[in-house]
Amino acid sequence: MNSGSSQSRLRSVASTLAVALTLTLAAAAGCDSRQEPELSSVQEKMRETHIYGQSKLRIGVATNEPLMGELRNGQHVGFDVEIAKYIAASLGYEGDQRLEFVPVATEERIPALQGGTVDLVVSSFSITEERKKVVSFAGPYFVTTQEVMVPTRLRGKISTIEDLRNPDYKICTSGGSTSEAELGGHQVKVLVVKTVGDCVAGIRAGRYDAVSSDETILAGFLARHPKEFEIVDMPFGTSELLGIGVPIGDPALRDLVAFFLQKSYQQGRDEQASPWQTSYNRTLGPWLKAEKRQPQPLEVPKLVDFDDKAPAK
Amino acid sequence: MSAATTAAGGDGPVPPPRSPVPDTAAGPTIDGTGPASPAGVDGVDWPAGVPVAEPVEPIVADVEPGRVRWDPAERRARASQSFWTAAVGVPAIFSVLRLGVEAGGELQTTLLLVANVGPVNLLAGFLTTAARLLSTGLVAVFALGAVLAVSADRLPPGTRRRPLFARWADITPAWVVLASFLLALITWPLLYLPLLLPAFVAAFQLRSARLHERVVPRLLIIVALLAGYGWLMLPTLREAVQQGGEELVLALIVVPPLLALFIAGPLPGVVIRPLASVTEVAVLATLIWAAVPVISTPVLPLTVTTVGEENGPTEDVRGHVVTTDDVNMVILQEQGGVRYVPVGLVRAQVLCPSEEELPRHQLRIHDFHVEDSLLEGMGRRVRPVHRIDATCRTPG
Numbered sequence: 001m002n003s004g005s006s007q008s009r010l011r012s013v014a015s016t017l018a019v020a021l022t023l024t025l026a027a028a029a030g031c032d033s034r035q036e037p038e039l040s041s042v043q044e045k046m047r048e049t050h051i052y053g054q055s056k057l058r059i060g061v062a063t064n065e066p067l068m069g070e071l072r073n074g075q076h077v078g079f080d081v082e083i084a085k086y087i088a089a090s091l092g093y094e095g096d097q098r099l100e101f102v103p104v105a106t107e108e109r110i111p112a113l114q115g116g117t118v119d120l121v122v123s124s125f126s127i128t129e130e131r132k133k134v135v136s137f138a139g140p141y142f143v144t145t146q147e148v149m150v151p152t153r154l155r156g157k158i159s160t161i162e163d164l165r166n167p168d169y170k171i172c173t174s175g176g177s178t179s180e181a182e183l184g185g186h187q188v189k190v191l192v193v194k195t196v197g198d199c200v201a202g203i204r205a206g207r208y209d210a211v212s213s214d215e216t217i218l219a220g221f222l223a224r225h226p227k228e229f230e231i232v233d234m235p236f237g238t239s240e241l242l243g244i245g246v247p248i249g250d251p252a253l254r255d256l257v258a259f260f261l262q263k264s265y266q267q268g269r270d271e272q273a274s275p276w277q278t279s280y281n282r283t284l285g286p287w288l289k290a291e292k293r294q295p296q297p298l299e300v301p302k303l304v305d306f307d308d309k310a311p312a313k
Numbered sequence: 314m315s316a317a318t319t320a321a322g323g324d325g326p327v328p329p330p331r332s333p334v335p336d337t338a339a340g341p342t343i344d345g346t347g348p349a350s351p352a353g354v355d356g357v358d359w360p361a362g363v364p365v366a367e368p369v370e371p372i373v374a375d376v377e378p379g380r381v382r383w384d385p386a387e388r389r390a391r392a393s394q395s396f397w398t399a400a401v402g403v404p405a406i407f408s409v410l411r412l413g414v415e416a417g418g419e420l421q422t423t424l425l426l427v428a429n430v431g432p433v434n435l436l437a438g439f440l441t442t443a444a445r446l447l448s449t450g451l452v453a454v455f456a457l458g459a460v461l462a463v464s465a466d467r468l469p470p471g472t473r474r475r476p477l478f479a480r481w482a483d484i485t486p487a488w489v490v491l492a493s494f495l496l497a498l499i500t501w502p503l504l505y506l507p508l509l510l511p512a513f514v515a516a517f518q519l520r521s522a523r524l525h526e527r528v529v530p531r532l533l534i535i536v537a538l539l540a541g542y543g544w545l546m547l548p549t550l551r552e553a554v555q556q557g558g559e560e561l562v563l564a565l566i567v568v569p570p571l572l573a574l575f576i577a578g579p580l581p582g583v584v585i586r587p588l589a590s591v592t593e594v595a596v597l598a599t600l601i602w603a604a605v606p607v608i609s610t611p612v613l614p615l616t617v618t619t620v621g622e623e624n625g626p627t628e629d630v631r632g633h634v635v636t637t638d639d640v641n642m643v644i645l646q647e648q649g650g651v652r653y654v655p656v657g658l659v660r661a662q663v664l665c666p667s668e669e670e671l672p673r674h675q676l677r678i679h680d681f682h683v684e685d686s687l688l689e690g691m692g693r694r695v696r697p698v699h700r701i702d703a704t705c706r707t708p709g
Contacts, residue, residue, distance in 0.1 A: 009581070011575070012464075012467075012578070012579055012580055012581045013581065014575040015460070015575055015576060015577065015578045015579065015580050016580050016581060016584050016588075017575070018511065018572040018573075018574075018575040018576040019457075019460060019515075019576060019578075019580065019588065021568065021572055022508065022511045022512070022515075022569065022572050022576060023592070023595070025508060025564060025565060025568060025569065025572075026453070026508055027595075027599075028561055028564070028565075029504070029505050029508065029561075029565060030599060030602075030603070032561055032673070033502070033505075033673075034606075035673060036673075037671050037672065037673045038558075038673065039675075041668070041671050042706070043668055043671075043706065046706050046707075052707075053707075089703050090703055091703065091706065092703040092704055092705070092706035092707035093703070093707075094703060094704070097621075097626065097627055302675075304671050304672060305671075305701070306666040306670060306671065306701045307701060308671075308672045308675070308682070309672055309682040309684065309685055309689075309693065310693055310697060311680050311681075311693050311694060311697050312677070312680055
């Protein structure tokens with residue numbers, strides 16, 4: 001009897017505790033359901049950017065780099081342009097009414113961002129420590145290497161860095177480019193002109209024998225003159241990471257751009273057709289020798305978005 | 314119906330099967346043996362086929378002799394009447410109140426909405442957003458009511474009036490209780506569903522003793538049930554631990570099934586009265602607190618309408634489309650005010666999510682997001698890809 005009584009008392013104390021705990025948990029759950037998400041949302045980031053409320057988004061692109069950024073019949077075309085369109089659409093700027101492409105030359109990219117004439121730059125902009133001091137980068141969205149392009153008449157004759165050192169060949173490259181520094185590092189004497197286009201024109205006129213530049217730019221010129229040139233795979237050590245330039249004072253916009261690049265990256269990884277892959281296949285894909293995939297963007301913030309609840313599979 | 318009776322524990326066809334108490338309640342309180350009588354505890358087991366009201370009647374008469382004696386049948390009829398009045402009236406009133414809030418408190422806008430939103434749409438819209446709140450209220454009342462009812466015999470002498478929730482639980486048919494739990498099961502976010510477990514056990518007074526009469530098989534069954542639950546939740550728990558800072562999620566998943574083992578009661582006499590009063594106030598406060606977002610949830614879907622002349626500049630109007638006729642599209646703007654947009658100028662329109670739908674946790678239970686209800690989770694499986702139109706991101 002006594003043990004039964006103490007057992008029942010124990011039981012009733014346990015019940016009390018259980019009821020109290022359940023109520024506490026329920027209350028905690030109720031409070032939790034009314035809380036704001038801990039992570040900031042895409043929408044919140046949008047409000048922090050300088051473009052929020054802006055009727056048009058201005059993106060700086062190149063107009064003279066075939067396959068990357070080119071002005072053809074008044075239309076901006078190329079891989080960079082496609083990426084820019086994807087980012088703009090993700091930010092809520094779709095169509096000619098809302099998106100304006102601003103032509104920027106290579107040397108104007110940083111001043112255009114600093115001066116506020118463009119909101120973003122998508123123009124074969126390689127991410128370097130030096131540039132990171134004045135602009136922010138989201139990306140990389142492309143990894144490229146240095147290559148050499150030779151006219152078909154020299155096919156097989158220039159195939160190694162050793163061949164480039166041969167004083168009989170005049171090697172051309174554009175000023176201020178990574179190629180210039182890279183070739184200098186290999187003791188290759190180069191003739192420096194303003195743009196890669198000048199080099200290509202020079203080779204066609206017989207003034208130079210080879211041009212060294214970024215493989216994407218070279219692929220662009222190869223696409224323009226497919227019968228006259230050939231790209232030679234050279235073992236240059238450096239690879240360049242192309243990023244999207246964002247004004248340094250707008251970290252929220254940088255985060256958003258990185259977030260949308262990451263979204264495309266994940267889609268591609270899940271074997272879906274990602275915006276990146278579509279852009280690549282439509283522009284660079286057929287002209288590059290090696291198959292490329294979207295590189296993983298760096299420093300991507302975790303953001304909450306409306307489609308987070310969608311099933312993963 | 315028969316299923317409901319079985320679930321209610323019906324060891325017999327007693328009309329209010331979920332009120333095991335009165336027969337035991339009468340004994341100790343009348344002969345003054347006090348609340349903690351073990352006899353009362355043992356007697357709690359489950360009702361013998363004793364009619365409910367019979368023994369209770371003398372108590373009521375004893376305490377409040379001036380009051381009209383109630384007849385159980387009449388009382389049930391009255392209760393059913395008030396139930397249906399509440400079931401129809403509350404949503405109706407709420408829906409109309411919501412229109413006023415939706416209109417931004419403007420009389421003319423409210424009238425415009427009243428003129429254009431059909432009563433069926435309104436009610437359906439209300440139920441979509443309020444089902445969760447409604448089921449929460451009902452589940453809380455029935456679970457607490459059943460626990461209080463089973464403990465009521467331990468009330469200190471002199472306070473013989475049974476707690477409100479206990480009386481409600483007594484007069485509610487088992488199928489209503491079961492229906493509330495089903496509603497909760499499909500509308501609550503998955504994360505909170507474990508809480509339904511102790512609530513269900515409490516409401517239907519499912520003691521572990523009912524699993525098996527012998528102790529060892531009983532323990533084995535409990536361990537097997539818990540293991541099954543653990544298997545279901547383990548990946549989510551692991552993920553929550555990895556993410557860190559999700560203590561509440563861990564507690565919500567791990568603790569409730571353990572509580573379910575002990576929650577059925579009875580409670581000691583001293584805590585019944587305070588618990589009854591506190592929970593009555595708490596449930597009422599919670600309902601009011603939770604009703605505010607329900608009232609302010611929009612009735613009409615949020616859209617962004619692109620307006621502009623052909624080839625001219627366009628403008629995005631963010632708001633809820635009230636109605637469209639041959640001439641105008643009437644848009645209740647998100648920032649307030651009504652806009653009449655000529656139909657010819659409408660270039661495009663997209664449906665947008667609202668920011669309240671953003672998830673707070675990044676956890677899934679077997680690919681179901683923890684903040685989705687079962688219904689929502691299944692819906693996402695039917696239409697898995699949900700693209701947010703980027704137009705929704707720009708301010709209207």
